[in-house]
Amino acid sequence: MTIDKKDMLNSILDSISRIDYIKPEDIPNIDLYMDQVTTFMEEGLERTKRYSNDKILTKTMINNYAKNNLLPPPVKKKYTREHMLMLIFIYYFKNLLSIKDIETLFAPMTEKYFGNDEGLSMTDIYKEVCEFEKSRIDVTAKDIARKYRDSLETFTNVPESEQKDLQLYSFICSLAFDVYVKKQVIEKLIDQMPEPTHKNKK
Structure with missing residues (x-):
């Protein structure tokens, strides 16, 4: 490989520093039909795509989320801002967790806070979580940089022509092991949660 080590690390850290999220105020303040939902998500999460032809969320996906109790059903075929926030959470979780695990994770939140006009709302939860994650970006970048530097201390006894690849x-x-361990922890935490009762399903 011909990628310069310093350039690669800088590229990785730069991409991490540009991580952002859809803010609640960016979501239209009106209920949306399915086509409007997929269009908004496609535009709002475009920067998270790996390939330009990747689909963020399709109609089939969204219908399946409702059928599998991950998402409360739309009201008269329209989706509220809270539906949109749940879909954003689902978008990120679905790459890491099973549908069943996401359902278990969402059930108590949806039952207590979805459509709640008094006290804490889904918007409040979304804002709090996103701000917390945003504050962790610098720490995460430093951890990745450390793992990268540590990897350069491996395979020092092999021919230089083989070193870069190895x-x-x-x-x-190292990154994959980190993801694996954290995924195990997440699954164990979810296993301690009560089984969904689907009380929120209309």
């Missing part, structure tokens, strides 16, 4: 592999393995 060190890159070591770096990816």
